[in-house]
Amino acid sequence: MPGMTDLSTLPLDDLDLDESARPKAPKVPAATDRHRRQGRQLAAIHRHYLMEMAQIGAVLARIEAGDAPPKDLKQIVLSLDMAENFRAFGNLCGHECRMLKIHHDIEGADMFPRIDAAGGGMFREVVAKLLSEHEVVHELIIRLGRAAEALVEDPSEAKFAHAAATYRKLEEIVRSHFGYEETELVEAIGYYLGSV
Template identity: 50%
Template sequence: MGDVTEAQRQAGRHLAAIHRHYLSDLSQIAQVMTRIEAGDAPPAELAHIVLHSQMAQNFAAAGTLCGQQCWALTMHHNIEEQSIFPQLHARGSEPVRAIVDRLRAEHEVVHALLERLGAAAGGLSEAPSSEQFAETRAIFDQLVAVVRSHFKFEETALAEALGVYQVDI
């Protein structure tokens, strides 16, 4: 974006720190899934962690796919969808608006995967089986890949734009 000051880069660093929190929650779920694969943890523990972790609440509750029927918007997506993205869309260049549009579409993919993961984890706790676990693990692995990619793109593409267009995080 040309000449960008260190102060302008700070907003992008703040966003990255928020993302590290969500990745930490994913890591906790991965640890539990690994314990389940090794036979060290009951499937019900996975369901509890998936359905009650901060990450799951922050993403699954936001509900762009379930529309107004979802019970709440989470702070992370509320800030992005209701504040950060509109500001960037209004103030940003055409390339920045295209980035925002892509990120919004990616949010929908994340929401869908979280809903599928929650349902699969619930099914796993109700009727544990190797097949149900394999399905849950596959959805989880897909979610992790999508979230990591989404965060990396968002952090890279918006790192300077957030500060240049004076969007508070």
């Protein structure tokens, strides 16, 4: 479990969400279709993050397809709309990774505790699992930042391969985490919070 292990010491391949250990959220019997629609607003927020991540994936795919060698990564990234973000935060995710962390911080400090309290503790296990998954996402954001900085300093194939692998792991984890959160909390968000 991430809370019991120093994630920074784990190899990239060992960072996972242990999807088989995900508890199911209880149904909210009084939830209506309107509540579920309100709860699905979270999915719209998540789609924004995934679209931004897709821009990074497109850059990596271009390089891997041979459209641009790894030494040109900096120029490719700086030619994107995300250029200012890259310069400001020194990593491929830039502003979006920072915003993803803020999004998770808000969920952990406000949204999840409110759902758990309003639900009388019946969402405690789901909330605990989601928070432990946030730890994995945050570790991957840190690693991606470091890999991107290393790549800019030394645009070698090995550094590119490491940055690409870290990005892909982050995207895989974020997609899985978002799907779990959206599925398990759709009723609770709409019913207990009214919207996101």
